[in-house]
Amino acid sequence: MAVFTAVTLDDLTQWMKQFPLGQAVALKGIASGIENSNFFLTTQRGAERAEYVLTVFENLDFDQLPFYLQLMRHLAERGIPVPAPVPNAVGDLVVPLHGKPAAIVSKLEGSSQMDPQPVHCAEVGTMLARMHLAASDFPMQQPNLRGLAWWQATTPLVLPYLTPANACFLHDEVTFQTEFAASPVYAQLPRGPVHADLFRNNVMFVGEKLTGCFDFYFAGVDTWLFDLAVTVNDWCIDLDSGELDEARVNALLASYRAVRPFTDAEDIAWQPMLRAAALRFWLSRLYDFYVPREAEMLTPHDPTHFERILRERIATPAPRLANFE
Ligand SMILES: Nc1ncnc2c1ncn2[C@@H]1O[C@H](COP(=O)(O)OP(=O)(O)O)[C@@H](O)[C@H]1O
Numbered sequence: 062m063a064v065f066t067a068v069t070l071d072d073l074t075q076w077m078k079q080f081p082l083g084q085a086v087a088l089k090g091i092a093s094g095i096e097n098s099n100f101f102l103t104t105q106r107g108a109e110r111a112e113y114v115l116t117v118f119e120n121l122d123f124d125q126l127p128f129y130l131q132l133m134r135h136l137a138e139r140g141i142p143v144p145a146p147v148p149n150a151v152g153d154l155v156v157p158l159h160g161k162p163a164a165i166v167s168k169l170e171g172s173s174q175m176d177p178q179p180v181h182c183a184e185v186g187t188m189l190a191r192m193h194l195a196a197s198d199f200p201m202q203q204p205n206l207r208g209l210a211w212w213q214a215t216t217p218l219v220l221p222y223l224t225p226a227n228a229c230f231l232h233d234e235v236t237f238q239t240e241f242a243a244s245p246v247y248a249q250l251p252r253g254p255v256h257a258d259l260f261r262n263n264v265m266f267v268g269e270k271l272t273g274c275f276d277f278y279f280a281g282v283d284t285w286l287f288d289l290a291v292t293v294n295d296w297c298i299d300l301d302s303g304e305l306d307e308a309r310v311n312a313l314l315a316s317y318r319a320v321r322p323f324t325d326a327e328d329i330a331w332q333p334m335l336r337a338a339a340l341r342f343w344l345s346r347l348y349d350f351y352v353p354r355e356a357e358m359l360t361p362h363d364p365t366h367f368e369r370i371l372r373e374r375i376a377t378p379a380p381r382l383a384n385f386e
């Protein structure tokens with residue numbers, strides 16, 4: 062269940078007056094999701110009804126949220142299919158509700174495709190490349206808050222819970238990634254604002270047509286290749302083994318490259334980056350599993366899934382980016 066803060070239609074009677082949306086006439090809690098309280102909100106202005114998503118943010122504060130919501134607005138204005146935040150009468154995208162930050166965004170059509178085929182991966186690749194280019198002139202700066210500095214700070218917190226062999230494995234991978242991030246190849250990688258969590262459950266489809274992506278609350282400035290590796294590590298794998306599925310990898314990379322060709326540095330960095338993307342989610346899942354936050358509100362995901370993927374990415378050479386047609 063993912064409604065941590067109860068909101069009723071009565072609560073919204075006054076609150077909605079700051080938005081140019083008319084009255085709230087229906088509100089339904091959304092069960093999926095693990096971080097925030099989400100609701101489908103129906104509004105009515107005159108005879109016209111419209112659907113939105115109301116989010117009450119449980120873990121992010123008022124200072125952090127403008128980056129995410131302004132980025133969504135920036136992308137929506139450039140035709141990238143992401144939820145468009147609705148500003149209130151004074152232009153604020155984030156406003157208090159029950160003392161917590163809240164926002165209203167447009168509702169995307171469709172549902173998640175949890176058994177993606179190459180055709181779906183091709184759609185994701187095209188959208189991701191378009192999103193990277195469209196975000197490249199976004200003026201706000203916020204690093205990926207789940208990047209290298211977070212990995213280095215979080216590793217000592219989870220090491221005591223691991224077997225000696227796994228502790229050693231984690232420590233070695235963070236050392237490897239620290240050296241990779243200091244390398245000349247890494248310095249040449251193109252970067253900008255990235256989604257950083259473009260998993261299957263964060264993209265909507267109607268049939269084979271991608272209708273949008275959401276959940277920008279891990280977005281930040283990082284390399285485009287990292288974002289691509291996060292995406293491939295979720296969309297293009299066999300979920301049991303963690304192995305890459307060649308047809309889906311091919312489809313996603315070819316469609317991405319058709320919009321934004323890869324650089325030589327990206328070609329060289331691909332395998333370390335697939336490892337980095339696996340490490341990032343192994344570590345966050347370990348942290349959520351072993352170091353639960355106070356007033357726990359988060360359902361932890363299985364960390365061993367990404368441990369398996371990381372071992373697999375180290376063991377099996379990644380196909381060269383340049384070879385994909
Ligand atoms: N803009 C949107 N349009 C349509 N559905 C949405 C939208 N935003 C969220 N949802 C629905 O809400 C669910 C939970 O959202 P999510 O962002 O994953 O929550 P959390 O941040 O709590 O993990 C999604 O699985 C999706 O069904």
Ligand SMILES: N[C@@H](CCOP(=O)(O)O)C(=O)O
Nearest residue numbers: 094095096258260276342362
């Ligand atoms: N994708 C992450 C967890 C983030 O959850 P989300 O529901 O906010 O996308 C993972 O799988 O560990």
